[in-house]
Amino acid sequence: MKVMNGLKNYALSGTNELILHFMNKKQRGTVLDVPSGQGTFSKNLEAIGFKVFLGDFEVDNILYRNERATQLDLNSNLPFTSNSFDYIICIEGVEHIENPHHLVRECARVLKKDGFLIITTPNVMTVKSRLRFLFCSYLDYFRYFGPVRGQSRHVIEEYDHQHINPVFYGEMRHILSKYGFAVEKIEMNKAVRKWKLIHPLIKLIIKHKTKKRFPGDPFYLSDTMLDGEDLIFMARKE
DSSP: OEEETTEEEOSOTTHHHHHHHHHHTSOOOEEEESSOTTSHHHHHHHHTTOEEEEEESSGGGOOSOOTTEEEOOTTSOOSSOTTOEEEEEESSOGGGSSOHHHHHHHHHHHEEEEEEEEEEEEOTTSHHHHHHHHHHSSBTTBOOOEEOTTSOTTOEEOOTTOOOOOOOHHHHHHHHHHTTEEEEEEEESOBOOOSTTTHHHHHHHHHHHHHHHOTTOGGGGSHHHHHBSEEEEEEEEO
8 A cells, every 4th residue: 555645545556546547548537536545546547637436335525525526335226327437437436245146237237338448356366366275275465354352253254455355367258248348458467476486387387287278268278367456357348
């Protein structure tokens, strides 16, 4: 987590910068930034000429306020009329909610035709994450759940980042397609590697085995899939 212009940036390193670069090339219009966190990215978008609506479940945490800031719950319907936005940006949100299908369906509803949905999530299919699951029994960014202190032992909560829903590449691609989006680009924020002595060997084995089962989708063999810390989907509403 970094601090930018006095505001905390909860996104993984490099994610906001990459999306801002993408948006800077686009025609200016209305943007929905959810979850907005403290408003770091919304402030940057407004600085380059976009009209930004921002919202977060923790509304008191939004420190950059404009007249369009609101509280919302991504598990519920978005409080906007259909065909309202040119862009929706959802940075590190989908892994926090119960139903990614509902979120993408709602984004499709409130986006205009040919509008863009940019959605990011930690990549649980890296070589590093696969090795972590093999040796430690959990995926990157999705550690063990545990009991809430001071409450009933039957009550559970999420661990420190409150990530409850790992969304795999294939699942996200399927969801986007199902609700009328064409994925135009998938980027990563940065490459991550661990266990450097065995990483190249495991990567080679994964590519060899995967090629036999997913010959129609070369992305499964890409460095973005196998090394990218964060997956950034740029999808256009058809």
